[in-house]
Each structure stands twice: as structure tokens, then as C-alpha cells.
Amino acid sequence: MIALLSRRLAGLLVTLVVVSLLIFAVMDFLPGDPASIMLGTSASPETLAALRHELGLDQPLLLRYGQWLGGVVSGDLGQSYTYGVPVAGLLIERLGVxxxxxxxxxxxxxxxxxxxxxxxxxxxxxxxxxxxxxxxxxxxxxxxxxxxxxxxxxxxxxxxxxxxxxxxxxxxxxxxxxxxxxxxxxxxxxxxxxxxxxxxxxxxxxxxxxxxxxxxxxxxxxxxxxxxxxxxxxxxxxxxxxxxxxxxxxxxxxxxxxxxxxxxxxxxxxxxxxxxxxxxxxxxxxxxxxxxxxxxxxxxxxxxxxxxxxxxxxx
Missing domain, CATH: 1.10.3720.10 (MetI-like)
Incomplete structure (x- = not known):
């Protein structure tokens, strides 16, 4: 029984990692630029570049995935671009409904x-x-x-x-x-x-x-x-x-x-x-x-x- 539970738990963890990678890749390839949406179409290229650097959007894909996954494991889900508050607090608040x-x-x-x-x-x-x-x-x-x-x-x-x-x-x-x-x-x-x-x-x-x-x-x-x-x-x-x-x-x-x-x-x-x-x-x-x-x-x-x-x- 213990061996069976260990195998199921290992499979669960592997599945979660694979799913997280798929989610991150799909979200990254969605059309549209978060910086452009936040600043509007009239923003200058310099302002857009500065915001993208601040949000970490100019970093390589695997590096950003590693940072995000590490934050998820440690309980730090990041900061919301729109609300300007930690995402973990948002999830807990909305989960109460x-x-x-x-x-x-x-x-x-x-x-x-x-x-x-x-x-x-x-x-x-x-x-x-x-x-x-x-x-x-x-x-x-x-x-x-x-x-x-x-x-x-x-x-x-x-x-x-x-x-x-x-x-x-x-x-x-x-x-x-x-x-x-x-x-x-x-x-x-x-x-x-x-x-x-x-x-x-x-x-x-x-x-x-x-x-x-x-x-x-x-x-x-x-x-x-x-x-x-x-x-x-x-x-x-x-x-x-x-x-x-x-x-x-x-x-x-x-x-x-x-x-x-x-x-x-x-x-x-x-x-x-x-x-x-x-x-x-x-x-x-x-x-x-x-x-x-x-x-x-x-x-x-x-x-x-x-x-x-x-x-x-x-x-």
C-alpha cells in the first residue's frame, strides 16, 4: 500500500510540473503585450521597454519559467500587473467565494x-x-x-x-x-x-x-x-x-x-x-x-x- 501511494504521489508531482510548463508556454505565446495593454497604444517604445524590463518580460522563457515555478513552490505567486497586490492574497480572497x-x-x-x-x-x-x-x-x-x-x-x-x-x-x-x-x-x-x-x-x-x-x-x-x-x-x-x-x-x-x-x-x-x-x-x-x-x-x-x-x- 505504501509503495502504491508513493508511486501515485510521484506521478502526481511529475504531472503538476509538466502541466505548469504547458501553462507557462501557452500563456507566453498568447497574442498581445501586457506592457502595451497597461500603458496604452500611445506609450513610447522607451517607456514600453522600461516596463517590460521591470516586469521581467525581456528575460528568456526558461529563466522566467524557473523563477515562476520556484515562487510557486515557495508560496510566492508573484505580483499582479493589474491590481498591484500579491497574487496569493487574491487567490485566497476569491477562493472564499x-x-x-x-x-x-x-x-x-x-x-x-x-x-x-x-x-x-x-x-x-x-x-x-x-x-x-x-x-x-x-x-x-x-x-x-x-x-x-x-x-x-x-x-x-x-x-x-x-x-x-x-x-x-x-x-x-x-x-x-x-x-x-x-x-x-x-x-x-x-x-x-x-x-x-x-x-x-x-x-x-x-x-x-x-x-x-x-x-x-x-x-x-x-x-x-x-x-x-x-x-x-x-x-x-x-x-x-x-x-x-x-x-x-x-x-x-x-x-x-x-x-x-x-x-x-x-x-x-x-x-x-x-x-x-x-x-x-x-x-x-x-x-x-x-x-x-x-x-x-x-x-x-x-x-x-x-x-x-x-x-x-x-x-
């Missing part, structure tokens, strides 16, 4: 999808199965930003129950902050709940036809106990796989929803950095998203061994 938003969305998605998928599988062909299928197809087909606009029209414009956008900050109180994240979380959760419902239904249906399920029924256990004690635990691996993918998507894919609701999160920060050509912020945000995806895949791999004893024995 995006992370709770993603957690609420994941909780809503699981609370909707797992029971609905299990009930649809246990009542295959019945009314609950039809409802789950329609919900899954509709929620997958409708984009999250369109759901966000509908929620704003209904709950903010028409009913006036929830603010249409903005974030008051956690200093204003827990409930006002969570209240401002509810509609964005629902907009993010519904499409993911549709996918998770379909996967849960398929996975549970497969286990319902396994020998251990028929044996449990033959021993006199009720269908409900067999469903929740035997079928659902053995269907967790595909469900955990989708949950791992959705967790990263809900953090990295919040760009559109955060812009619709005017939330100061990581997604909006990435959009602003892209529009303002703030390369250092873009690099750090994209690297954070990539690292999150890689780490979540690592956690999901470990969770397989937790839920399946056969994988533990094989390891």
Missing part, C-alpha cells in the same frame, strides 16, 4: 441525484423512473448560465426574495453570504445532478442483477435493505468517479455563473485577468485549477480502495 459556492452546489447535486437515481433504479419502468429520466435529460440539456438567468427572473425580479447578484462578504454575516450563493449554487448543481442521476441509476441497476443481490433476497432480506446495504455500496465506484469530475468542474467551471451573478470568485478573477492580459494571475489561476483536477483524481483513486476491499487486497 468560489469554494463555498462549489461545496453548496456539490451538496445540492448529491442530495438530489443519489436518492433520485437509486429510486429510479429500484422502480425501473415506473413513474419515478420516468421522472428521473426526464429530469436528467432536461437538466443536462439546459446550460447552467441559462438556468442562472431564469432563477434571477423568478426569484429576484418577480418575487424579490433573493438579491440578483453581488456578494456582501462573510463579514456581513453567514446567512446573508450563503443567501447570495444559493441561486448560483442551484444553477451549477442542476446540470451536474442530471448527470449524476443517470450514472447512479445505471450503476445501481447493474448491481441489482448481481448474484449477491439475489442471494440476499433469497435469505429473506427486504428489498429496501438489499438496495441500501448491498446494491448501493457496490455501485459507489462509478458514482465516486463522476463526483470527482464534477467537483473540479464546479470550481473551475464557475466562470460563467460567477459573471452572471457578479460574484468576486476565482472564475470572475480568471475572466478579468484574461481581458486585462494579466499573465501572472492567469498562470496562477489556471495552475490552481489544474492542480485541483489532478489532486481530486488522486483522492478518487484512493477512495476506490476505501469502498472496495478487493482493490485494497490487490494493492
Amino acid at each position: 468560489t469554494l463555498p459556492l462549489a461545496l453548496i452546489a456539490i451538496a445540492l447535486s448529491v442530495a438530489i441525484a443519489i436518492p433520485l437515481g437509486v429510486l429510479a433504479a429500484s422502480h425501473r419502468g415506473g413513474l419515478l423512473d420516468v421522472i428521473a429520466t426526464i429530469f436528467s435529460q432536461v437538466s443536462i440539456a439546459v446550460p447552467a448560465f441559462w438556468i442562472a438567468l431564469l432563477l434571477i427572473i423568478l426569484f429576484s425580479t418577480t418575487l424579490g426574495l433573493i438579491p440578483a447578484g453581488g456578494f456582501p462578504g462573510w463579514s456581513a454575516g453567514t446567512w446573508p453570504a450563503i443567501k447570495s450563493l444559493l441561486m448560483p449554487a442551484v444553477a451549477l448543481a442542476l446540470p451536474q445532478a442530471g448527470v449524476l442521476t443517470r450514472v447512479t441509476r445505471s450503476a445501481v441497476l447493474e448491481t441489482l442483477h448481481e448474484d449477491f443481490t439475489r442471494t440476499a433476497l433469497a435469505k429473506g432480506l427486504s428489498r429496501r435493505k438489499v438496495l441500501w446495504r448491498h446494491s448501493v455500496p457496490n455501485a459507489l465506484i462509478p458514482i465516486l468517479t463522476i463526483l470527482g469530475l464534477q467537483s473540479t468542474f464546479l470550481v473551475a467551471g464557475a466562470v460563467l455563473v460567477e459573471n452572471v451573478f457578479n460574484l468576486p470568485g476565482l472564475g470572475r478573477l480568471a475572466y478579468q485577468a484574461l481581458s486585462q492580459r494579466d499573465i501572472i494571475v492567469m498562470q496562477d489561476v489556471v495552475l490552481f485549477f489544474a492542480a485541483l483536477v489532478i489532486i481530486m483524481n488522486f483522492v478518487v483513486d484512493l477512495s476506490y480502495m476505501v469502498v472496495d476491499p478487493r482493490l485494497r487486497r490487490a494493492a
Whole structure:
């Protein structure tokens, strides 16, 4: 087990280094000059050259990559060209919005999808199965930003129950902050709940036809106990796989929803950095998203061994 974890961790670190190199190279080859954007088109060549030297943009590519990677390892993510503050502080501040938003969305998605998928599988062909299928197809087909606009029209414009956008900050109180994240979380959760419902239904249906399920029924256990004690635990691996993918998507894919609701999160920060050509912020945000995806895949791999004893024995 220790040898397996060591190999996985080594692979994780190598992947992070390779991804960081790709991110740096892609950002460096993007069209446009940050110095020109900051100073405007009327700036003289001498002024542009001085600013490029101050920002370190006139140094060789590999040297700048080494300096950036060394700063990331030591916790120094650099200085934002646009905001003039350390990028690490910006990420921590914006993560205080995006992370709770993603957690609420994941909780809503699981609370909707797992029971609905299990009930649809246990009542295959019945009314609950039809409802789950329609919900899954509709929620997958409708984009999250369109759901966000509908929620704003209904709950903010028409009913006036929830603010249409903005974030008051956690200093204003827990409930006002969570209240401002509810509609964005629902907009993010519904499409993911549709996918998770379909996967849960398929996975549970497969286990319902396994020998251990028929044996449990033959021993006199009720269908409900067999469903929740035997079928659902053995269907967790595909469900955990989708949950791992959705967790990263809900953090990295919040760009559109955060812009619709005017939330100061990581997604909006990435959009602003892209529009303002703030390369250092873009690099750090994209690297954070990539690292999150890689780490979540690592956690999901470990969770397989937790839920399946056969994988533990094989390891």
C-alpha cells in the first residue's frame, strides 16, 4: 500500500510540473503585450521597454519559467500587473467565494441525484423512473448560465426574495453570504445532478442483477435493505468517479455563473485577468485549477480502495 501511494504521489508531482510548463508556454505565446495593454497604444517604445524590463518580460522563457515555478513552490505567486497586490492574497480572497459556492452546489447535486437515481433504479419502468429520466435529460440539456438567468427572473425580479447578484462578504454575516450563493449554487448543481442521476441509476441497476443481490433476497432480506446495504455500496465506484469530475468542474467551471451573478470568485478573477492580459494571475489561476483536477483524481483513486476491499487486497 505504501509503495502504491508513493508511486501515485510521484506521478502526481511529475504531472503538476509538466502541466505548469504547458501553462507557462501557452500563456507566453498568447497574442498581445501586457506592457502595451497597461500603458496604452500611445506609450513610447522607451517607456514600453522600461516596463517590460521591470516586469521581467525581456528575460528568456526558461529563466522566467524557473523563477515562476520556484515562487510557486515557495508560496510566492508573484505580483499582479493589474491590481498591484500579491497574487496569493487574491487567490485566497476569491477562493472564499468560489469554494463555498462549489461545496453548496456539490451538496445540492448529491442530495438530489443519489436518492433520485437509486429510486429510479429500484422502480425501473415506473413513474419515478420516468421522472428521473426526464429530469436528467432536461437538466443536462439546459446550460447552467441559462438556468442562472431564469432563477434571477423568478426569484429576484418577480418575487424579490433573493438579491440578483453581488456578494456582501462573510463579514456581513453567514446567512446573508450563503443567501447570495444559493441561486448560483442551484444553477451549477442542476446540470451536474442530471448527470449524476443517470450514472447512479445505471450503476445501481447493474448491481441489482448481481448474484449477491439475489442471494440476499433469497435469505429473506427486504428489498429496501438489499438496495441500501448491498446494491448501493457496490455501485459507489462509478458514482465516486463522476463526483470527482464534477467537483473540479464546479470550481473551475464557475466562470460563467460567477459573471452572471457578479460574484468576486476565482472564475470572475480568471475572466478579468484574461481581458486585462494579466499573465501572472492567469498562470496562477489556471495552475490552481489544474492542480485541483489532478489532486481530486488522486483522492478518487484512493477512495476506490476505501469502498472496495478487493482493490485494497490487490494493492
